[in-house]
Amino acid sequence: MLPPAPRLPEARVLIVMDRYFVLHAPRQTGKTTTLAALASELTAEGDIAALMFSCEDAKTAGDDVALTEAVLLDTLREAAEGSGWPDELLPPDPWPQAQVGSRFRKALSAWCRRCPRRVVLFLDEIDALQGTSLVSVLSQLRHGHNVRSEGRPFPASVVLCGLRDLRDYKVASGGHPTRFSPASPFNILADSLRLSDFTTDQIAELYDQHTQATGQEFTKDAVDRVFELTQGQPWLVNALADEIITEMRVTGTIGDRQVEDAKERLIRARATHLDSLVARLHDPQVKQVIEPIVAGTSPGTDIAFDHAASYVHDLGLIRGTRDLEIANPIYREALLRVLGDRTERFVRADPHSFVLPDGRFDLPRLLEEFVVFWREHGEVLIQQEGYHEAACQITLMAFLHRLVNGGGHLDHAGPTPAPTVNI
Template sequence: MRKVQKFFNTAGPIKPADHYNIDPLTRIELEEIESLIYQKKYFVLHAPRQTGKTSCLLALRDYLNARGEFYVVYANVEAGQAFRNNIHEVEQRFVGAIASRASIVLNNRIPYEVMEEAEKEREGFITSYLRLLSEALDKPLLLFIDEIDALVGDSLVSVLRQIRAGYDQRPQHFPQSIILCGVRDVRDYRIVTSNQDIVTGGSAFNIKAKSLHLGNFSREEIHELYLQHTATTGQEFDEGCFPMIWEATEGQPWLVNALGYEVTEEMRENRDRSIRIIPEMIYKAQERIIYRRDTHIDILIDKLREERVRNVIAPILAGEDGDVEEHLRDDDIQYVVDMGLIVRDKPLRIANAIYKEIIPRELTWARQQTLVQQAAWYINPDNSINMEKLLLDFQQFFRENADSWIERFDYKESGPQLLLQAFLQRVVNGGGYIDREYGLGRGRTDLLITKPLTDGYGGPLQRIVLELKIKRGDLEKTIAKGLEQTVGYMDRCGGVINEGHFILFNRDKSVCWDDKIWHRREEFGGRTITVWGM
């Protein structure tokens, strides 16, 4: 068996001996964290899933333990989630997780012995345990609690309040400093108890001194990470790959590593390290990751079904006016921000190109599976897409099925655009890609279809632009504006654009289908655009 070289990590905390990595201690405000610890503060570290929080906590634990001033214990308390409002069972898992990890740090059984003593105490089990453990040690205890927001309801309220109960006894009789780590800031918790009361995290844990947020990789860190692969294997990346990786991920750590692993390991032909990685390979790796729906992506997909997520994503997907943001609940916005799905730019936008692609594709996945259309029906002898034939067929399909199919979408405001995208994806999955542009204030969805005409890399491409819009107001004025925007998007895409199409959906139920369904060609800015009414 050959020795495995380092590789890009997509599962769990990094192990520097095994994985290419950015030093976790450089990703956190180490000086500020040390200051908070010496000030005996309790604070929060939060970030979306799979951004490297656990790796940072473990590196910080090892760094501080090596200095010998403290006993630093990391514990993951996610196991308590299964017991929900059963406070006793959650306490047992919570304390058990700490005892297990503390016994490794101390290299003795004291944490387990203290656990038995704490069960005899009358105060809360967690409060008693942390007090007795702190008193049993000859140095102050620092405690890093990971996945704290996996706990829910009565149990989470109990845990937070029991930690708060011992706060004034630190450091001799309680941990000197505690870091609570999770996806959300404790202040943003809205905890629903078993009797349906709402308890905010800020009231249950009002001793929090600060909230620290773990960010994404920078462009420079992405470059550094990928060049570790080059240094280890000799395999080079074309410089054109790095802008593409940044646009696809905007530094989201799991996505950055997943692209790296896909293009260097999963794409088997690239295991030949003499092959130079080029941008087309990165694009192919991105498509494969999206299509395979890895765990990270599956978690995001599941969240799309939540009402508070839909409240925020739906207007972005539909391209509604930017002022709609003023009418969204800030707590809903912050929840979706904390998940990593959007960023608080002006206006709100989807966090990166991969998520922007995942959302409409997932929302149309079930519809794609029930479509009878086959890619081969619309492929010309030269392997290009016959877009006119495809859109003529879609017009008839839309006429016959629009009302019933759109009603099945969770995101009905974007139903017409999503239905066309499902139709297109069904065809393009036969070999090609769709890039999508949508967002608050755009009032439209822009699509760029890229279809390789030959196998392999570097061959000729067919590139087609489509602009999708819901008709609002005067028809001819809407068409004039749509032509201008379609040509503008074609220009922004650069390179050769073979076709441009402007699709206008008329949702006015008082207009008959014979008046809605039409198409014609228009000239604008030196380009020919086919305009389709539906």
């Protein structure tokens, strides 16, 4: 595990300044692990009682504000009691009685009145709250934030952690998405913090911990290839190493060849994280952004497209909102394979028949066969394919994938899927 401070250098500064802010990042980037470590560090220093708790259990409460408040307070108490803190730092038991819609705020006030330290809260998975319940919790936090200036007890700093960017919480809490207003805790910052992906040096540091523990080394080429394939996405960085060590059971030094094999295995197995991402492909906002990337066409220029691009970026599917590009080669490969799954069923050609006697791939024959295939099936595939603008590109990728299954792989180089065939 990497230490949290280098990944979130601004967070500690904002907490010391008693700020309320948003930390967002795609799923499986290490938010929960990093925040738990940061909370432990802050509490160990002696001036702060920093607690992280998850809002995920309140997801099923929907618009039921009373149930949402009850679940959140139960989860908060459970996290505090499981922290090993002394009794004087723990929340009051029972929570004070209050009307629905103010119970969460008054419970936090009662805790801060009792606790001898400044209370800092990390609300993890805040995205789980929905509709009226989300608005109520945000409004109660905003109210508590505002009365702190009058000397009333309330958490010194609150961090909302999830997928959403600051703009979404401004809207949900009744504010304007682009205007600055010091009256709202969710308008304090001009922007929210985003947990960054790993750098090459951080990947090397992480893998070196395995080396120190077991003696098994990763070569520099292996580390560089991991970064190239993942662009530092934390789950992928860990998944590649785990695939090599646990599943492939490589016992010697780990090089870039083992990394390449692990990449192929992860994609073919459709690991849980990859599956959860590709499941979003037919979300209208995701399709609005991914389709022009796959098709190599110009993206939209209206506000709706900008909002969709921000949403897809928050999901971690694209690298940025200006130069649109799939976040990393593994995601790009997985998305294209999923989009082409249906098409591959139509391909009847024998993959081995495209390998020349000297081992090279018979590209001229490939092109001829694809033209025949497209003339025969193209119209049907376009009608069936949800990504109509990219149907031709997806069909070509599927055709190639079916052929290289005979012994090879495709490298999709660049922002658009222009393949290099390796046999």
